[in-house]
Amino acid sequence: MKKKEEMIVLGIDPGTATTGWGLIQCSKATMQQSHKALRYIAHGVIKTPVGMIMGERLLMLHTELTKVLVKYKPQVMVIEQLFFGRNVKTGMTVGQARGVILMAAAQAHLEPFEYQGLWVKKKLCGDGYADKKKIQETVRKILKLRLVPKPDDAADALGLAICYLQNV
Amino acid sequence: MKKKEEMIVLGIDPGTATTGWGLIQCSKATMQQSHKALRYIAHGVIKTPVGMIMGERLLMLHTELTKVLVKYKPQVMVIEQLFFGRNVKTGMTVGQARGVILMAAAQAHLEPFEYQGLWVKKKLCGDGYADKKKIQETVRKILKLRLVPKPDDAADALGLAICYLQNV
Numbered sequence: 314m315k316k317k318e319e320m321i322v323l324g325i326d327p328g329t330a331t332t333g334w335g336l337i338q339c340s341k342a343t344m345q346q347s348h349k350a351l352r353y354i355a356h357g358v359i360k361t362p363v364g365m366i367m368g369e370r371l372l373m374l375h376t377e378l379t380k381v382l383v384k385y386k387p388q389v390m391v392i393e394q395l396f397f398g399r400n401v402k403t404g405m406t407v408g409q410a411r412g413v414i415l416m417a418a419a420q421a422h423l424e425p426f427e428y429q430g431l432w433v434k435k436k437l438c439g440d441g442y443a444d445k446k447k448i449q450e451t452v453r454k455i456l457k458l459r460l461v462p463k464p465d466d467a468a469d470a471l472g473l474a475i476c477y478l479q480n481v
Numbered sequence: 482m483k484k485k486e487e488m489i490v491l492g493i494d495p496g497t498a499t500t501g502w503g504l505i506q507c508s509k510a511t512m513q514q515s516h517k518a519l520r521y522i523a524h525g526v527i528k529t530p531v532g533m534i535m536g537e538r539l540l541m542l543h544t545e546l547t548k549v550l551v552k553y554k555p556q557v558m559v560i561e562q563l564f565f566g567r568n569v570k571t572g573m574t575v576g577q578a579r580g581v582i583l584m585a586a587a588q589a590h591l592e593p594f595e596y597q598g599l600w601v602k603k604k605l606c607g608d609g610y611a612d613k614k615k616i617q618e619t620v621r622k623i624l625k626l627r628l629v630p631k632p633d634d635a636a637d638a639l640g641l642a643i644c645y646l647q648n649v
Contacts, residue, residue: 371581371584372584405579406576407576408576409576412579415535416539416580416584419536424534
């Protein structure tokens with residue numbers, strides 16, 4: 314019943330060392346309204362040890378993310394688009410993390426939406442270069458949380474999910 | 482018994498559209514000799530449809546590669562290192578493909594070796610910029626095959642496996 318009446322959205326901020334995730338929901342009855350009733354569900358991070366070999370870290374990321382997908386059964390996944398900029402090596406490891414995340418999404422029959430970090434920040438805070446604290450505080454306000462969501466990777470993930478729901 | 486006496490090596494040339502793979506073996510008795518007895522086992526490519534969504538393609542790549550790993554049980558995997566050069570977008574999709582390949586390796590308890598394409602070409606053909614035909618022909622000669630291995634992604638993968646065995 315919940316599945317029919319609620320739209321559950323999972324935001325993902327991908328990385329090999331830390332992948333942030335955040336889940337929010339919105340009643341489908343308010344989906345067409347400009348002021349949607351967004352409700353926080355959960356957030357967290359998947360961390361993998363630096364000393365572990367890359368394949369094991371990716372396997373761990375896939376396993377932990379699959380647990381989140383199985384537990385909360387989101388109908389939508391939103392993932393931050395890879396930005397290749399200053400650091401090519403970071404870009405490569407993020408690409409590898411994205412590979413197993415997209416695979417886990419496919420196994421859960423989800424086709425992720427992809428948003429640029431810059432666009433998300435602009436949408437949430439009115440500033441594409443907003444710092445992490447500003448994003449955390451904005452997410453806290455929108456979701457009416459008592460405390461700011463931590464760490465910032467998880468707040469970013471909640472921000473992605475919010476952007477999806479504010480755009481549909 | 483085969484496992485004990487033979488070293489089976491799987492070479493992988495990663496890509497989302499086409500991943501080449503090639504398997505060769507070497508008797509452990511000749512491993513310490515300068516002229517090792519390399520024996521060709523099999524080669525092939527895993528192709529994923531362009532029109533399919535990325536997560537599904539990566540899942541397909543993972544599934545097909547796992548079949549190869551289960552069937553041939555290699556003790557070593559060698560994968561071509563990602564080269565970020567002219568095309569950043571290609572680099573990203575190769576990174577994603579590498580993610581699921583490294584994960585499949587970890588699931589098979591393998592920790593892949595990584596070689597640069599340039600180094601492999603130099604090692605095989607004496608020229609880091611050897612073209613695809615030259616690599617195919619060199620691989621054919623080394624493995625004493627009647628025909629050149631096709632397509633070139635699979636020949637490259639066999640080349641990676643050869644380089645590993647010629648270096649141990």
